[in-house]
Amino acid sequence: MKNVFWYFLIILSTVTCKQNPQQVENTIYVELDSPEKASLFDYFRSIELIPLETSSDVLIAGIRKIIVHNDNYFMLDPRQSIIFVFDSTGKFLYKIDKKGSGPGEYSSVTDININPFSNNLELLETYGSVHIYDLSGNYVETKLVTFPSPRAIHLIAPIDIRTYVFYAAYQFNKIIYFNFDDNQFIHEAFEEEWRLGSFAPKSFYSYQGDWYFFRPIHPIIYKIGKERLESIFQFDFGKYTNQGTKAIFSDEADMIRYKFVEELFAQFQYVITTVRHNNKYVFATLLWKEQSRRTNIIYDKSIGKAKFILEFDEQVMFNPDNGGEFIVTDEYVLICSQWVDLKERIKKEMLDDEQKKIFEELIQAPMELNPVLIKYWFK
Numbered sequence: 238m239k240n241v242f243w244y245f246l247i248i249l250s251t252v253t254c255k256q257n258p259q260q261v262e263n264t265i266y267v268e269l270d271s272p273e274k275a276s277l278f279d280y281f282r283s284i285e286l287i288p289l290e291t292s293s294d295v296l297i298a299g300i301r302k303i304i305v306h307n308d309n310y311f312m313l314d315p316r317q318s319i320i321f322v323f324d325s326t327g328k329f330l331y332k333i334d335k336k337g338s339g340p341g342e343y344s345s346v347t348d349i350n351i352n353p354f355s356n357n358l359e360l361l362e363t364y365g366s367v368h369i370y371d372l373s374g375n376y377v378e379t380k381l382v383t384f385p386s387p388r389a390i391h392l393i394a395p396i397d398i399r400t401y402v403f404y405a406a407y408q409f410n411k412i413i414y415f416n417f418d419d420n421q422f423i424h425e426a427f428e429e430e431w432r433l434g435s436f437a438p439k440s441f442y443s444y445q446g447d448w449y450f451f452r453p454i455h456p457i458i459y460k461i462g463k464e465r466l467e468s469i470f471q472f473d474f475g476k477y478t479n480q481g482t483k484a485i486f487s488d489e490a491d492m493i494r495y496k497f498v499e500e501l502f503a504q505f506q507y508v509i510t511t512v513r514h515n516n517k518y519v520f521a522t523l524l525w526k527e528q529s530r531r532t533n534i535i536y537d538k539s540i541g542k543a544k545f546i547l548e549f550d551e552q553v554m555f556n557p558d559n560g561g562e563f564i565v566t567d568e569y570v571l572i573c574s575q576w577v578d579l580k581e582r583i584k585k586e587m588l589d590d591e592q593k594k595i596f597e598e599l600i601q602a603p604m605e606l607n608p609v610l611i612k613y614w615f616k
Contacts (some may be wrong), residue, residue, distance in 0.1 A: 250342055264473050265471070266475075268512060269506070269545055271545065272532075273545060277549050281615060283613040284588055286609055287485065287609065288606065288609050289327045289607040289610065290329040291606045292329070297314050297321060299561075300313065301559075302439070306570070307372075308324065309322055309324055309325065310547075311349065313346060313348070316345045317420070319345070320332060322493070327610065332374075333374045340379075340443045341376030343360060346361065346364060347361050347362070348360075350544055352395050353395070354397065355424070356372065358370045359395075365382035365384070367380045367382065383420060385422055391404050394441050394461055396444075396462075399417055403415060403553065404450075407434045408434075410426060410427060411426075411440075411452075412425060414464075426466055430484050432491070433482075438439035438511060444513070444515065447460055449514075451509060456472040473520065474506075474507065510524060515566060516567050519534075520535055520536075520563075520570070521533070531556045533549075533555055558578070569612050569615060570613040574609050574610075576599065576607065576608060577605065578610060579609055581597060
């Protein structure tokens with residue numbers, strides 16, 4: 238009888254493990270009903286403004302992604318499908334603008350990456366083409382991604398020299414592993430209601446050579462491993478926490494954007510729009526209870542405590558633009574601000590004398606300028 242008891246206990250444990258693969262030890266508790274006060278200077282020692290050069294040949298419609306590489310900024314403007322390259326001071330260097338249907342050309346670009354194994358720039362086209370250029374903008378080759386069935390892909394992450402992971406916003410399985418050496422689809426992962434992809438932020442980010450993945454409602458953040466997603470930490474929002482992989486929407490919500498947003502927030506109190514981390518902090522931005530209410534979470538690893546911040550003492554925004562970039566390194570945070578939003582993000586008294594002059598020149602400019610990079614240097 239004892240043996241039978243232990244046999245069933247082992248079976249029960251095995252089944253439980255299979256049914257609950259997302260249990261993680263590293264939990265960040267956040268009290269969304271108890272916002273706290275904070276100053277940006279609790280975390281940062283100084284702020285630097287980097288205006289991006291503006292000219293008739295260098296006009297940026299919007300920036301979705303920035304890659305910092307060898308002190309240069311590689312920037313994707315998805316509206317124009319142009320990659321702009323600037324130096325560390327914001328001086329324009331060159332651009333890749335090769336829309337067309339011939340060799341070395343593309344119809345659109347949804348994501349870019351600098352492959353750490355080849356040191357080439359990779360441009361992802363929605364329906365499975367990866368156009369490769371060297372870092373001077375010279376065309377190298379195009380690789381085609383083939384799947385068992387047609388699908389749109391939106392983000393790219395090279396895991397090793399041959400293995401890539403793609404993100405498909407409007408598929409039931411959001412993550413796709415692919416082997417370029419064998420031109421072979423490997424497997425899919427992360428099941429989620431496809432409609433949530435229409436509200437999802439850019440969900441890959443990199444830190445110290447690894448890639449990470451998060452979703453707008455789902456509370457767990459994953460490292461993209463060579464073979465599977467690996468849970469690294471999760472948010473616990475108490476009564477508001479939701480696994481966030483399923484939702485119910487009307488037919489009207491499929492057609493009308495505001496109805497979709499209305500029905501989304503009727504089911505969920507929060508939407509995670511950004512997650513980043515470094516060796517000291519975890520940063521997250523939320524839409525809290527409504528689309529226009531942007532809030533911040535900063536988790537301090539040294540004390541094991543998270544602050545939920547509705548507004549900083551400086552009364553400025555500390556969020557990326559919609560779909561914009563938010564880069565966190567061990568030295569700084571980098572946010573890209575539209576020129577028209579600069580006064581909402583920075584107040585003159587937050588800057589040193591040199592930066593005050595730059596700020597005044599920017600806000601007094603007689604015409605609209607290209608975006609401005611804001612660098613927040615950690616203490």
